[in-house]
Amino acid sequence: MxxxxxxxxxxxxxxxxxxxxxxxxxxxxxxxxxxxxxxxxxxxxxxxxxxxxxxxxxxxxxxxxxxxxxxxxxxxxxxxxxxxxxxxxxxxxxxxxxxxxxxxxxGCVEYNLKASQDEESLLRRILLESDEARRLNDEIRSGRGGPDLPLALGELVAQEVRTRQEALAAEIVGALRPLARDELSSQPTGDDFLNVSFLVERKGEEEFTTEEKRLADEMGEEFGFRLNGPLPPYSFV
Structure with missing residues (x-):
């Protein structure tokens, strides 16, 4: 059987x-x-x-x-x-x-961290901080621009989103890496820009979860952090 x-x-x-x-x-x-x-x-x-x-x-x-x-x-x-x-x-x-x-x-357990960012907040931030995105948006809203401007703005914003979220993901992982024995990143899905599992020693769990909470508080309400664990270390078998 x-x-x-x-x-x-x-x-x-x-x-x-x-x-x-x-x-x-x-x-x-x-x-x-x-x-x-x-x-x-x-x-x-x-x-x-x-x-x-x-x-x-x-x-x-x-x-x-x-x-x-x-x-x-x-x-x-x-x-x-x-x-x-x-x-x-x-x-x-x-x-x-x-x-x-x-x-x-x-002596280790797994913690999985996923993170997302409010889309409207991110788009507002891009329009505030990117001169080119703001210029394209103003021309579209004024009606002076040609038909190719919305596509150009969309491509620019998409690139800005990727660049910013890749940098944010690297910053978050970099802050937590010293508190873990190992890490494994997976492809984010949906609205998430981060999906990473950490192998954490049991004796260091409190320090790890405290640092994760500090990061979430520091980044503010426009970000959603979801920490799942402790889990059996499936990702590291």
């Missing part, structure tokens, strides 16, 4: 799984697959698994319980293997790689 794989841990991990169940309806019992110095936490994989709230919650709860007791390599929701032997084979073949990653993530 196919197995659902939650996480990889060192064989010395306490593995306090009492009272926990896994994904599926009814919830599957958790067990471990052991291979030398590593273990994988698994359960039987239900057929037709979908990312429903209950199953996502069960997956996350297993990660959080394990993470509270030691280093883990948390796997993304939905990862399955043909059977226990297939899991054991992968653990044996990649023991060195997995052990190195466990050591790198020991």
């Amino acid at each position: 196919a197995v659902y794989v939650y996480s990889i841990v060192a064989a010395t991990h306490p593995l306090r799984l009492d009272g926990l169940t896994g994904v599926g309806d009814p919830p599957a019992a958790l067990r471990t697959v052991d291979a030398g110095t590593l273990s994988a936490v698994v359960s039987d994989a239900p057929e037709g698994l979908r990312p429903k709230r209950r199953d996502l919650g069960a997956h996350q709860t297993v990660q959080e319980r394990l993470m509270a007791d030691g280093g883990i390599l948390p796997l993304r929701f939905g990862l399955t293997a043909p059977d226990d032997d297939a899991v054991r084979t992968v653990l044996e073949e990649r023991t060195e790689e997995y052990t190195e990653r466990l050591e790198a993530l020991e």
